[in-house]
Structures are given as C-alpha cells and as structure tokens.
Amino acid sequence: MCDVMKEKKEMKEKQMKPMELDASTEEKIKAAARALFIRKGYAATRTRDIAEEAGINLALLNYYYRSKEKLFDLILLETTVDFMKQLSVLLNDAHSTLEEKVERVTAGYIDFLTAEPHVPIFMLSEIRNHSGRLFERLAMGRMLKDSVFMKQYEEAVAQGRVTETNPLHFVMNLLSMIIFPFVGKELLQRLVAMQDGAFERMMQERKRLIPVWIKMMFSRNESEQIL
Amino acid sequence: MCDVMKEKKEMKEKQMKPMELDASTEEKIKAAARALFIRKGYAATRTRDIAEEAGINLALLNYYYRSKEKLFDLILLETTVDFMKQLSVLLNDAHSTLEEKVERVTAGYIDFLTAEPHVPIFMLSEIRNHSGRLFERLAMGRMLKDSVFMKQYEEAVAQGRVTETNPLHFVMNLLSMIIFPFVGKELLQRLVAMQDGAFERMMQERKRLIPVWIKMMFSRNESEQIL
DNA sequence: GTCTATAGGGGGATAGAC
DNA sequence: GTCTATCCCCCTATAGAC
Numbered sequence: 160m161c162d163v164m165k166e167k168k169e170m171k172e173k174q175m176k177p178m179e180l181d182a183s184t185e186e187k188i189k190a191a192a193r194a195l196f197i198r199k200g201y202a203a204t205r206t207r208d209i210a211e212e213a214g215i216n217l218a219l220l221n222y223y224y225r226s227k228e229k230l231f232d233l234i235l236l237e238t239t240v241d242f243m244k245q246l247s248v249l250l251n252d253a254h255s256t257l258e259e260k261v262e263r264v265t266a267g268y269i270d271f272l273t274a275e276p277h278v279p280i281f282m283l284s285e286i287r288n289h290s291g292r293l294f295e296r297l298a299m300g301r302m303l304k305d306s307v308f309m310k311q312y313e314e315a316v317a318q319g320r321v322t323e324t325n326p327l328h329f330v331m332n333l334l335s336m337i338i339f340p341f342v343g344k345e346l347l348q349r350l351v352a353m354q355d356g357a358f359e360r361m362m363q364e365r366k367r368l369i370p371v372w373i374k375m376m377f378s379r380n381e382s383e384q385i386l
Numbered sequence: 387m388c389d390v391m392k393e394k395k396e397m398k399e400k401q402m403k404p405m406e407l408d409a410s411t412e413e414k415i416k417a418a419a420r421a422l423f424i425r426k427g428y429a430a431t432r433t434r435d436i437a438e439e440a441g442i443n444l445a446l447l448n449y450y451y452r453s454k455e456k457l458f459d460l461i462l463l464e465t466t467v468d469f470m471k472q473l474s475v476l477l478n479d480a481h482s483t484l485e486e487k488v489e490r491v492t493a494g495y496i497d498f499l500t501a502e503p504h505v506p507i508f509m510l511s512e513i514r515n516h517s518g519r520l521f522e523r524l525a526m527g528r529m530l531k532d533s534v535f536m537k538q539y540e541e542a543v544a545q546g547r548v549t550e551t552n553p554l555h556f557v558m559n560l561l562s563m564i565i566f567p568f569v570g571k572e573l574l575q576r577l578v579a580m581q582d583g584a585f586e587r588m589m590q591e592r593k594r595l596i597p598v599w600i601k602m603m604f605s606r607n608e609s610e611q612i613l
Numbered sequence: 614g615t616c617t618a619t620a621g622g623g624g625g626a627t628a629g630a631c
Numbered sequence: 632g633t634c635t636a637t638c639c640c641c642c643t644a645t646a647g648a649c
Contacts, residue, residue: 184632199515202429206625216634221626223632243577277514279570284511286572287504288426300579327578327588328595331567334574339562342569343506345513347561350470351554352527361554368555372603411614433643443616448644620645631634 185223187213193234197281201231250308257311265369272341280342321377336369412450414440420461424508428458477535484538492596499568548604563596
C-alpha cells in the first residue's frame with residue numbers, strides 16, 4: 160500500500176470516529192475534491208473551489224489532507240484502484256466462461272462510464288503527469304497474466320477456438336470499444352450531428368453488440384456469428 | 387473561420403514578413419507552446435516555460451499572441467482542424483474502395499499517433515473545457531454524413547455486404563481500435579508487464595490487423611475472413 | 614522587435630482566535 | 632474541529648528603455 164493511503168488509514172484509526180449518518184467533514188471534502196479533480200483535472204482545480212463545493216472553509220482542507228497534492232494523490236490512486244479492481248474481479252470469476260466474462264465486462268463498464276463519463280480521461284491524462292511516484296508499488300503488472308481469464312483464453316487458443324494468439328490485442332480491442340466512445344464523446348458528437356439522448360442509446364446498444372463483435376473478430380467457428 | 391485564426395492571418399498579412407530559412411520568432415513561440423500545451427495541458431503550462439523552450443523572452447509571447455489563452459486557443463484549434471482534415475481527406479477519396487479507406491485511415495493514424503502520441507488526449511481533455519466558444523463555427527457536423535465514405539457504406543449496406551446498418555458504430559469501432567491504445571498506453575502497459583519496444587511493435591501489427599478485424603465484424607461474407 | 618523590470622492578482626498554505 | 636485573516640510565492644501581463 161502506498162504512503163498516501165497508509166497515512167490516511169492511520170489518521171482514521173487514530174481518531175476513532177464513529178460512523179455518522181450524514182457525511183463527515185473529512186468525507187465531504189474528499190467527495191467535493193473527487194468531483195472537481197475528475198471534471199477539471201489537477202492544475203485547473205483550485206482548493207478554494209473544493210472548499211466551496213464541500214460547504215466548508217479552505218483551512219479545513221489543509222487540516223485534514225495536509226496539501227492539495229496529497230489530497231489529489233489519494234483520489235487519483237483510489238479512482239484507479241477501484242477501476243482496476245472492478246476489472247480484476249470480473250476477469251477472475253471462476254464460474255463464468257470466456258464469453259460471459261466479455262459480456263459482463265462490457266455491461267459493467269458501460270454502466271459505470273455512463274454514470275461517471277469523466278473518469279477515464281481523468282485517469283489517463285493525470286497518470287501521465289503523476290504516475291512516477293504513485294503507481295510503482297501498485298504491482299498490477301501480473302494482474303492480467305495471472306487471471307482466470309488468461310487461463311481460459313490460453314485454453315481457447317489451444318483448442319483452436321480463437322484465432323489471435325496475442326491476448327493483449329484481445330483485451331485492447333475490448334477495452335477500446337468500451338471506453339473510447341466515452342473518452343471521445345465530444346469529438347464523435349461533433350463528427351456527426353448527434354443529439355444527447357442518441358449517444359446514451361448507442362452505448363446501451365453496444366452492451367449487446369460488443370460481445371458479438373468480439374466473437375466475430377476472434378472466434379474461428381464462423382457459425383457462431385449470431386447477428 | 388474563427389476569430390483566433392482570422393486575427394492571426396491579418397497580423398501576418400499586415401506585417402508582410404518574407405519567408406525565412408530558420409523559424410521566425412513568432413513560429414518558434416508557437417512551436418514551443420504547441421509542444422508544452424500538448425504534453426502538459428493548458429493549466430499546467432506556464433508562459434515562462436514556453437518562453438524558455440522557445441529561447442526567447444517572456445514579453446515576446448504577449449507581443450505576438452496577446453495572451454496565453456489566445457495562443458492556446460490557436461493551437462487547440464489548429465491541432466483539432468489538422469486532425470479532422472486528415473480524416474476528411476481519406477474519407478473523401480473518390481478513387482479508393484471502402485476497404486482501402488479503412489486500411490489508409492488505420493495506417494495513417496497509427497503513423498501519426500506513433501509520432502505524436504499526446505495529441506488525442508490533449509484534444510479530448512481540453513475540448514471538454516474550452517469547446518464552447520471555439521468549435522461552434524467549425525461546422526463539422528455534416529463532415530461524415532456528406533462524405534464519399536458514407537455513400538460507399540450505404541451502398542454496401544444496400545447490397546447486403548455489410549451487416550451493421552448504423553455507420554456510426556462502424557466509425558466508432560474503427561477509431562476506438564486505432565486511437566485508444568495510444569490514449570490508454572500508460573494503463574495498458576501496467577496492466578501487463580510490457581517493454582517499451584513491445585508497444586510500438588504491437589501498434590505496427592495493428593496496421594494490418596485492424597482492417598481484417600473490421601471486415602470480420604461488419605462483413606456478411608464470411609469467406610472473406612483472411613486470417 | 615527584443616529586452617529588463619515590475620505591476621497586479623490569484624492561489625496554496627498557515628497562524629491564531631474561538 | 633472550525634473559522635477569519637493574512638502571508639507569500641508564483642504567474643500573467645505590461646510599461647518603458649534600447
């Protein structure tokens with residue numbers, strides 16, 4: 160676990176605060192910071208805005224989180240870990256087939272990104288600047304390699320059910336088709352003239368379509384093409 | 387044409403500067419600004435850094451471009467227009483087939499993004515904040531709809547050669563598979579343990595693979611599956 | 614056109630009262 | 632724990648000399 164989260168945890172334990180019904184000041188600050196950082200990025204977010212959004216005073220931000228940067232690191236890390244954990248859980252379900260995993264990853268992330276469309280671009284653009292110190296200890300280097308998904312994929316290749324032997328292309332294509340439309344929404348909506356509702360409807364369609372496309376791309380058994 | 391570019395053009399014409407072999411001060415500033423804005427974004431880039439990168443004095447930035455924001459608007463607009471024009475030219479070539487267009491878009495953008503990997507995330511994250519005033523006049527709403535590509539796509543649908551009838555899914559999938567790996571590089575490289583050279587090699591592979599995948603996804607004629 | 618020097622404002626952080 | 636007031640640095644922009 161990294162410094163930021165460790166400090167955070169110790170702080171919590173030391174204070175022994177009881178669970179409250181309405182969010183504690185500490186949580187209100189974090190929620191406000193998360194909303195603003197994710198929407199506008201680190202550099203464009205002012206601590207004064209965070210305080211206002213949280214309905215508290217600026218000084219409290221430093222009281223609880225020491226500095227803007229420490230607060231940001233916490234949020235970037237939590238957001239990324241949550242995002243990866245979601246993927247990890249789905250890829251390591253021992254009771255689902257390869258096809259079912261594709262369906263669940265697709266549906267799960269499309270729902271998540273519909274609710275939180277700014278998360279991927281936030282993660283991807285901020286990791287570029289802050290990754291060095293933050294993600295070294297995360298050790299997700301073997302997350303894909305050691306997954307149940309990977310074992311099933313290798314089986315499918317061995318049995319000749321799948322054509323492409325590099326599983327990274329498979330994962331890349333799956334994540335691309337799921338995530339990119341949300342990242343590129345602004346541009347895609349301008350490329351064609353698209354209403355706001357139309358985009359959301361397309362994304363719901365893609366829950367069904369992406370698994371079919373993936374099967375068409377990688378399955379050797381052509382009779383399985385459903386559409 | 388928008389204000390930013392118009393002002394720029396008038397400025398140039400008024401001054402009647404002759405073409406020089408080494409870049410003019412004006413161009414040096416713009417080049418430095420482009421490199422920094424694209425790499426770090428608007429808010430995180432300081433005018434002092436731009437001046438230093440350009441090897442000139444800070445005051446000259448304001449002399450030539452009035453303000454940081456005007457300089458930024460110019461660069462965001464130019465970058466976006468260049469990016470879209472590249473696409474527009476390829477999609478409107480009257481002498482290439484649908485399949486050839488897919489191949490050329492793929493190869494063209496993979497080469498471009500290999501050289502300029504930060505461009506898409508820059509465009510996509512900054513358009514979010516600055517789009518309002520900048521892109522209204524660009525009128526790219528009919529760019530796809532009026533293209534040769536679209537006519538060929540509709541023909542292919544009418545002849546039953548293509549399954550998916552919504553061309554936006556087609557374009558979305560193509561652009562997703564091309565662009566997303568560059569946008570998500572940092573995360574993808576951490577998801578698996580990947581060397582630096584490995585990523586570039588995969589992207590070169592994808593020049594060949596993406597057109598094949600697209601054909602598999604959307605072509606009704608299964609015998610065309612080459613791989 | 615290009616420089617130095619500086620004005621002017623904004624933003625992160627803290628001191629100290631309550 | 633929470634507030635007000637304030638410090639101080641840094642950044643953009645400009646005045647004015649050359």
